[in-house]
Amino acid sequence: MEIAIKEILTEKALNIRKKIIKMLAKAGSGHPGGSLSMVEILVTLYFGEILKYREEDPLWEERDRLILSKGHGVPALYAIWSEIGWIPEHMLWTLRKLNSPLQGHPDRRKLPLLEISSGSLGQGLSVGIGMALAGKMDKRDYRVYVIMGDGEMDEGQVWEGAMFANFHKLNNLTVIVDYNKFQLDGPIREILDFSPLDEKWRSFGWEVFEVDGHSFEELKEVLGRVKDNNFEKPQCIIAHTTKGKGISFMENNNSFHGKAPTKEQAIEALKELGEESPEI
Amino acid sequence: MREFKIGKPTRAAYGETLAEIGEKNKDIVVLDADLSKSTHTYIFAQKFPERFFNFGIAEANMVGAAAGLARCGKIPFCSSFACFMVNKAYEQIRISVAGSGLNVKFVASHGGISVGEDGFTQQSVEDIALMCTFPDFTVVAPADEVYTRWLIKEIAEREGPFYVRTQRPKAPIIYENKNRFEWGKYIKLETGEDVAIFSYGLTVSECLKAHNLLKEKGIKASVYDAPFIKPIDKETILDIAKKIGKIVIVEEHLKDGGLGSRITSFLSEHYPIPVKIIAIENTYAESGKPEELFDKYGLSYRKIYESVINFIKTNTL
Ligand SMILES: Cc1ncc(C[n+]2csc(CCOP(=O)(O)OP(=O)(O)O)c2C)c(N)n1
Ligand SMILES: [Mg+2]
Numbered sequence: 088m089e090i091a092i093k094e095i096l097t098e099k100a101l102n103i104r105k106k107i108i109k110m111l112a113k114a115g116s117g118h119p120g121g122s123l124s125m126v127e128i129l130v131t132l133y134f135g136e137i138l139k140y141r142e143e144d145p146l147w148e149e150r151d152r153l154i155l156s157k158g159h160g161v162p163a164l165y166a167i168w169s170e171i172g173w174i175p176e177h178m179l180w181t182l183r184k185l186n187s188p189l190q191g192h193p194d195r196r197k198l199p200l201l202e203i204s205s206g207s208l209g210q211g212l213s214v215g216i217g218m219a220l221a222g223k224m225d226k227r228d229y230r231v232y233v234i235m236g237d238g239e240m241d242e243g244q245v246w247e248g249a250m251f252a253n254f255h256k257l258n259n260l261t262v263i264v265d266y267n268k269f270q271l272d273g274p275i276r277e278i279l280d281f282s283p284l285d286e287k288w289r290s291f292g293w294e295v296f297e298v299d300g301h302s303f304e305e306l307k308e309v310l311g312r313v314k315d316n317n318f319e320k321p322q323c324i325i326a327h328t329t330k331g332k333g334i335s336f337m338e339n340n341n342s343f344h345g346k347a348p349t350k351e352q353a354i355e356a357l358k359e360l361g362e363e364s365p366e367i
Numbered sequence: 368m369r370e371f372k373i374g375k376p377t378r379a380a381y382g383e384t385l386a387e388i389g390e391k392n393k394d395i396v397v398l399d400a401d402l403s404k405s406t407h408t409y410i411f412a413q414k415f416p417e418r419f420f421n422f423g424i425a426e427a428n429m430v431g432a433a434a435g436l437a438r439c440g441k442i443p444f445c446s447s448f449a450c451f452m453v454n455k456a457y458e459q460i461r462i463s464v465a466g467s468g469l470n471v472k473f474v475a476s477h478g479g480i481s482v483g484e485d486g487f488t489q490q491s492v493e494d495i496a497l498m499c500t501f502p503d504f505t506v507v508a509p510a511d512e513v514y515t516r517w518l519i520k521e522i523a524e525r526e527g528p529f530y531v532r533t534q535r536p537k538a539p540i541i542y543e544n545k546n547r548f549e550w551g552k553y554i555k556l557e558t559g560e561d562v563a564i565f566s567y568g569l570t571v572s573e574c575l576k577a578h579n580l581l582k583e584k585g586i587k588a589s590v591y592d593a594p595f596i597k598p599i600d601k602e603t604i605l606d607i608a609k610k611i612g613k614i615v616i617v618e619e620h621l622k623d624g625g626l627g628s629r630i631t632s633f634l635s636e637h638y639p640i641p642v643k644i645i646a647i648e649n650t651y652a653e654s655g656k657p658e659e660l661f662d663k664y665g666l667s668y669r670k671i672y673e674s675v676i677n678f679i680k681t682n683t684l
Contacts, residue, residue, distance in 0.1 A: 195467045202438060204467040207458055213428045214463055217435020217443075220420065224396075225439075244459070247428035255420075 088304045092135070096303045099170060100130045104333045105360050106166035106179055112353035112367045114183040117191065118159040119337055120344045121236060124267040124300070124328040125160055129167050131306040132232065137314055139229065145173050145200050151229050152218045154202050156211020157236035157265065158192040159345070165189050173200055209242025211235060212262060216252055219260040219321075230314065231260045238270025241279050246291070252321040253292030260321040261313050262293075265300065267330035269341045288323040300326025334359055368668075369579050371539030371572055378476035378533040380512035382407020384519040385444060386414050392523060393418075394442045398433050400426045405535075406446040406476040430456040433471045434463035442470065442523060449475035449491035449532060457497060464528060465501035471528050473498070474519070478508065478532035479619035480652040480660045481569050487651035491532075496624025498530035499597045506597040508532040510571040513542040514594060521550065532568065536657050539572040541592060553600040559587030562679055563607045564671075566617040567594050567626060573661065574617055576668035581675060588675065596626045604630055608638045613682055615643045615675055619666055622646040643678040645671060 103126050111117040132138045132153065141147040155164055162182060168174045174189070181187035188198040192206030203214045215233040222229050239245065252260055264284070272278050281287065289295045296313075298305040306326070313322050330344070331337030334356045337348075348356055350367050357365035374380075389395045389411050396418045403409040403421060412419035422429035426447055433443040445452065452475050453460075464471045475494060482490040498506050505527065509515040515533065522529045541556065548554065553565065557578045566574045571592050578588045589611060593600065608614060614634070616627035627644030634640060647664050661667040665674065 203434060204462055207462045210427075210431050210459055210463050213431020213459070214435040214438070216428070217432035217437070218439050219435075220396075220432065221436050221439030221441055224417070224441075244425075244427040244431065247422075247425035248431070251422060251425065251428055251432075 088307060093303055096130050096134055099134050100126050101360055102170060103130060103163060103166045105357060105362065106169065107162045108334070108348060108353050108356045108360070109367060110162050110166065110179050110182045111347040112350055113180050115347055116183060117162055117347050118345050119348060120269065120330040120341065121157060121160045121265065121267065122163040123332045123334065123337065124330045125234060125265045126163055126332065127301045127303060127306060128234065128263055128265065128326055129163055131303055131310060133167050133171065135303065135307045135310070137307070137310045138232070142171055149227060149229055152202050152215070152231045154205070154211040154215050154231070154233045155193060156205055156233050157208065157239055158205030160265070161193045168200065208236065208239040209244040212245055212248035212252070215260055216248055216257060219252070219257040220255070222259050223257070229259070232263060233261070234263045234265060236270070237264055237266045237268065237275055237284070238278070240264070240281050240284065249288065249291040249293065256319060257321045258318045262321070262323045264323065264325045265328050266325050267328040269330045269344065271344055273341060285325055292320055294318050294320045294322040295325065296322065297325045297327065300328035301332060369576050372543065373537050374512040374540040376533070376535060376537050377509050377512060377515045378405070378535065379407050380515035381474055381476070381519055381531070381533050382410045384516045386410040388520055388523050389415050389418065392442065394440065395523060396420070396436055396441045396443050398422060398429050398443055398445045400424055400429050400447045400451065402447050402476070405448070406474075408444070408446050426451050426455040427459045430459035431463050434467060434469050437464070437469040437471050438467070442472065444472045444474055446474050446476065448477040448489060449494040450477070450489060453491065453494040453497050460501065465504065468503075469528065470526055472522055472531070473529065474531040474533060476533045477535050479534055479568060480647065480664060481534055481536050481619060481657040483535070483657045483660065484654050486654040490652055492621045492647050492651060493624070494532060495596055495620050495626070499624060499629070501528065504528045504530055504597065505595070506530045507594050508567040508596060509594055510568055510592050511538045511541045513540065513546055514548060517546060517548055518594070534569055536569065538569060541571055551595050551598065551600060553595070553603045554592045555589065556592055557588065557590040559589045560611055561587045562613045562615060562675060563589040563591065563611045564615045564617060564675070565591045565593040565626065565630065567592065567596065568619055570617045570619050570666050573666060573668040573671055577671040577675060580668065580672040584676070586675070586679060593626060596629065599626070599629050599633060601633060604633060605638055608634055608640050612640050613679065614640065615645065615678060617645045617666065617671055620646055622648050641678070641682040643674060645674050
């Protein structure tokens with residue numbers, strides 16, 4: 088990967104993490120762990136020349152569709168959109184507040200930029216299937232990306248969708264699993280161990296890739312391949328990530344699954360991210 | 368006793384109409400969950416295989432995909448038995464469709480207990496209550512094939528989410544000489560000033576028969592077909608409440624959350640009068656012939672007649 092691109096992506100990821108921390112600290116609630124673990128995934132999609140979109144026309148009909156099935160991670164998406172300019176920065180600080188378009192979980196009725204409302208885990212893949220079918224029917228060449236959590240794999244609906252997408256050869260559909268090894272109540276291997284995950288998707292007929300979900304090189308390589316190659320089948324990218332990535336005291340600390348940092352913790356976090364005199 | 372010409376089941380009228388309107392409207396797509404032979408979406412499937420998707424026995428996935436299709440400008444019609452589509456995919460309807468503001472048409476078959484011999488697991492006595500909980504949804508239950516054909520054409524043209532409850536048995540024809548209806552309005556089928564009876568679906572013809580028995584007893588009953596359960600036809604209800612002062616609602620559904628409870632909550636705020644709701648109370652039904660079930664659960668014309676007589680007795684000074 089070119090150094091210049093890598094620097095841009097690294098810089099973006101840093102900004103996104105700062106925004107996530109500030110948003111959640113100001114909101115006083117939310118999900119830092121699963122927002123932070125998918126930052127590189129989203130940054131690569133949006134700023135690594137993967138997703139097809141128009142800055143000046145976010146609902147452009149030919150856009151690639153991105154569905155955040157793990158809706159609780161939405162602060163990361165809001166932060167990305169503020170970097171693009173689709174959301175004014177000051178709006179970020181209204182997250183989870185009364186009358187804000189930035190609801191705690193994605194609400195398309197309040198924020199029409201969203202492809203769909205989400206927050207009840209397990210539903211996004213099916214919605215993506217509908218969009219992929221529509222794309223095929225209309226002979227449009229957009230792709231549909233669905234970001235899911237690893238805990239989300241527990242939901243039966245996911246496997247209804249996996250079976251259907253393979254049978255219908257929805258090769259314009261890509262699932263990205265944020266495999267951070269934790270769900271709400273604890274480590275995946277203690278709550279409901281579904282390993283080996285790759286074999287599950289493969290046995291459902293999907294093209295499966297495994298990558299380091301924090302490596303821009305690996306993400307860009309695999310997403311680029313998925314975008315350019317004409318696979319016959321839908322693809323599942325299992326991205327190995329670290330929950331709470333980027334903040335030392337949040338990494339692999341599942342108490343930050345659904346708890347916002349206090350003001351003091353947020354200031355410490357922002358210092359770690361390189362801000363000299365952070366304010367909340 | 369009053370005779371009706373027996374028409375097609377409302378589900379069959381749905382399937383035929385869908386295949387007809389699919390010709391002109393290329394945005395219509397149809398989704399089913401391995402019940403297309405029963406819901407009659409198979410007719411559309413044969414005609415437009417490229418716009419029909421069978422999800423297998425996976426209702427949640429079907430509803431989610433309907434949302435995705437709607438988000439891309441399609442007009443999805445989603446069908447299964449009422450019990451499976453509504454109960455299994457309730458949460459997918461909530462988040463992916465209602466909570467996302469999307470234009471999906473849910474048309475279920477096998478509403479009510481007239482499913483018959485299959486028993487309670489295949490019957491649906493709560494679908495209407497559940498579907499009425501979704502903001503912005505319109506909930507309609509047609510009585511016969513004529514109304515169904517008109518209704519399906521209307522909802523295909525109208526933006527927004529709908530729930531239509533069709534039923535299994537052949538339906539007596541209520542509208543022999545009519546094929547145009549007013550959107551959202553109840554339809555007066557009999558006029559009488561002693562009591563007014565409202566119903567929807569297959570029990571409408573039972574109410575009409577009950578009307579005749581009542582007439583023999585000197586009781587003059589108005590009978591209305593009330594297909595719109597959400598929103599109710601407030602104007603007609605209020606007008607009748609003022610003019611007649613006694614209302615009976617008959618429905619093949621749980622008493623909780625059905626048309627009766629919607630009408631009574633409206634009337635108690637605006638014009639309290641005596642109301643009798645004849646519906647299924649705090650139970651599921653069972654196997655049996657539809658006629659037998661109607662009788663056992665109070666929905667046959669004889670039982671309706673008896674209930675109305677009692678209601679009038681207790682509410683006449
Ligand atoms: C259907 C449903 N059940 C429960 C929850 C509550 N919940 C929110 S996040 C979460 C754990 C999600 O784990 P995972 O998918 O691994 O997400 P991540 O680790 O990325 O936060 C749960 C159970 C939910 N949102 N949806
Ligand atoms: Mg996880």
